[in-house]
Amino acid sequence: MPDTEPLIEEADPFDIAPVRLTVDLTALAENWVELSKRSGRARTGAVVKADAYGLGIEDCGLTLYEAGARDFFVAAASEGATLRAYAPDARIFVLSGIWPGQERLFLENDLVPVLASEEQMTHWMSVIAEVGAYPCAVQVDTGFNRLGLSFDDAMALAQDVSRPTSFDPVLVLSHLHTADAADAETTRNQLDLFQQVSAAFEGVESSLSASAGIFLGPRYHFDLTRPGIALYGGKASLAMDRPLRTVATAEARIVQIRDAKAGETVSYGGTHRLLRDSRLAVASVGYADGYMRSLSGSGVPLRNGTAGGAAAAFDGYKLPVLGRITMDLTVFDATDLPSGALLTGDYVELVGPNMPLDDVAEAGGTIGYELLTGFGLRYERRYTGDEV
Secondary structure (H helix, E strand, C coil), X not given: CCCCCCXXXXXXXXXXXXXXXEEEHHXXXXXXXXXXXHXXXXXXXXXXXXXXXXXXXXXXXXXXXXXXXCEXXXXXXXXXXXXXXXXXXXXXXXXXXXXXXXXXXXXXXXXXXXXXXXXXXXXXXXXHHHHCCEEEEEEECCCCCCCCECHHHHHHHHCCCCCCCCEEEEEEECCCCCCCCCCCHHHHHHHXXXXXXXXXXXXXXXXXXXXXXXXXXXXHCCXXXXXXXXXXXXXXXXXXXXXXXXXXXXXXXXXXXXXXXXXXXXCHHHCEECCCCEEEEEECCCXXXXXXXXHCECCCECCCCCECCCEEEECCEEXXXXXXXXXXXXXXXXXXXXXXXXXXXXXXXXXXXXXXXXXXXXXXXXXXHHHHHCCCCCCEEEEECCCC
């Protein structure tokens, strides 16, 4: 039989995906370089926990490694094991520490546990008694009241001459809880306590600043900074006049465009009543995709007392969310667009250069961290650029 053309032509999945995410790896690398410059004499690491803030630990990790990062921070040992293939000679710190049964995972992947409690410290001493000297990090609580040894316990550990010689900390770290406020008494207190701890662990590198702390200046930089959200385009600090380059652009496909009359209602509960004849664009994105219900345009009160409601961007126009966001669908107001400008199958920008991450998050009463890490598995992903 003669060859025939297929009846159905296959399309690029990215071109037809209900929701899609573009990750600009060049922007990511340039953001790391900028943060490295702002870190002054301190080395600059990279926080890639939560799958690189939802953007993919493999591609982002390799990009950051090639940009020059040699110190990485993950939340779980499994993340570190994944990252090891993409950062072959980097130090990979596991912020959750080590638990019984994880020893082989750490040793085989050359992971550095961040010890944050007396229980973890006791377990670690038993591990090194068996395997010999192996690097670790010590986390100290200086006022956050989250993870970390107390100040007194950390100082006692530093001064304990009886500790085994195989105990080999390579980093002591703490975390600022109000890094936006350099002049706040609590921030100054944390700095003072950490300076004492750093001095007590003579010869051990120190790290205090994550993204926001970098912008507090050299006193807060110590030996190593560890940026996270700022790498991915989030505005980490009030001291930033603007975020760094946009890394993530999330888009949703329009699946239907419909006309509705003034006085009609939109979406569940009829919470939004139209004040004019409207053109509605129904997009294939919902809270199952991390486009949170709190972004709904239904007068949801936010913490500052204003009414919520996000928008999407298309061709220079803002399209407000109308009514409640549902699991898989969101309705946008396309009335102000020129007739025929937006068609079924087109994509609107949910987050990106025209819809800044932090602005969208604020519209939903949250922060960029939560919005960015909420992008789920239904997003078709495309990675662009790979060089500084």
